[in-house]
Amino acid sequence: MPSxxxxxxTRCPAPTPLSIAHQLGWIDRQFESSAVVVRSIRDSKDPVVRQSHFTHALDYSFRQGGNIPPIWARSGGRETRVIGITSTDEFQAIIALPSSGIKTGAELKGRRLGVPRKPGEKIVDFQRATALKGIVSALSLDNLTHDDVELVYLDSTEANLIERGNAAFLGLKRRYPYGDELLALARGDIDAFFVKGAEGVVLANQIGAVVVSEFGFHPDAKIRINNGTPRPLTVDARFLDEHFDLVTDLVQTIGRVAAWAEANPDNAVRLIANEIGVGEDAIWAANGSHVHKHLTLSLDADQIAAFDHFKSFLLEWGFIPADFNVSAWIDSRPLEAASRRAAA
Known part of the structure; x- marks a missing residue:
């Protein structure tokens, strides 16, 4: 076996057990015990390396966050495996200004809904896909489809690559979402748009928005499913095949977060807020009072079915190049091995 x-x-700015395990120092310590250095894709100065946050192109890498990039990478032929899934529901809504007169989802019929778009982007336009899935879900609750509204595409040339220390971010870690949509709303070019998560709650609060339709905690999983629900833990197949024990160690380490978070809810929310770059009150508002109880790493049948449903949506809308077998993408062996260790 190669050394x-x-x-x-890499991880997304979102509630994930990987993020918490990293911030607690558990990930570094786990790999240090095997004399392996952990390197951050997001903090790299090399744009090709940073792009792997979306493409999963690097060998010996692992990722947890939004599911659209790993679905896209797998669809394109990149050999990765899902070794765990976290399902943490979050605020998802269509919002409008009070002056629009829109108060209910049914009143979106015939109105203009903004959709962010990055024309010419070489990697998947995950923000456009996220917004479209949210819009489709919201409209379906009132027996409407995208044909009943006008989708207004808001083009942006800013790259998706995460660049730490970018002067344009004014000292913050990253560019926050919904800037293009907010400007279009202020100009009167659109009537409403989709938001989600803690950043969406903060923005809606800041502009005194009307929450036209809210469905992040809807009982039907097919309505809730989006880029952030559920969030997979993925590894490249080479890493898994050549260093199965190390990957099992990783799963076991990340799996410890669930019990820690339940015992330390305030600290867990503080770390989630730090990862996203918002106040802790925004996490409680966006993810609910039991967010600390929804950080379990598992591979349940309903989670896998959720992936399959969302993959079909991405395929239907042309976001991924080819179909693939989601069940074959799942590898439960590391999670099972970690569970056996814990039981022993």
Whole structure:
């Protein structure tokens, strides 16, 4: 078996057990015990390396966050495996200004809904896909479809690549979402748009928006499913095949977060807020009072079915190049091995 001196990791600014395990220092310590250095994809100065946050192109790498990029990468032929899933529901809504007169989802009929778009983007336009899925879900609750509204595409040339220290971010870690939509709303070019998560709650609060339709905690999983629900833990197949024990160690380490978060809810929310770059009150508002109880790493049949449903949506709308077998993408062996260790 080839030796391994370093691994790459990345996570999205979202509630994930990987993020918490990283902030607690557990990930570094776990790999240090095997004399392996953990390197951050998002903090790299090399744009090709940073792009792997979306493409999963690097060997010996692991990722947890939004599911659209890993679905897209797998659809394009990148050999990765899902070794765990976290289902943490979050605020999802269509919002409008009070002056629009729109108060209910049914009143969206015939109105203009903004959709962010990055024309010419070489990687998947996950923000456009996220917004469209949210819009489709919201409209379906009132027996409407996208044909009943006008989709207004808001083009942006800003790259998706995450660049730490970018002067344009004014000292913050990243560019927050919904800027293009907010400007279009202020100009009167659109009547409403989709938001989600803690950033969506903060923005809706800031502009005194009307929440026209809210469905992040809807009982039907097919309504809730989007880029952030559920969030997979993925590894490249080479890492898994060549260093199965290290990947099992990783799953076991991340799996410890669930019990820690339940015992330390305030600290868990503080770390989630730090990852996203918002106040802790925004996390409680966006993810609910039991967010600390929804950080379990598992591979339940309903989670896998959720992926399959969302993959079909992405395929139907042309966001991924080819179909693939979601069940074959799942590899439960590391989670099962970690569970056996815990039981022993």
């Amino acid at each position: 391994l001196s370093s691994v790459w990791y």
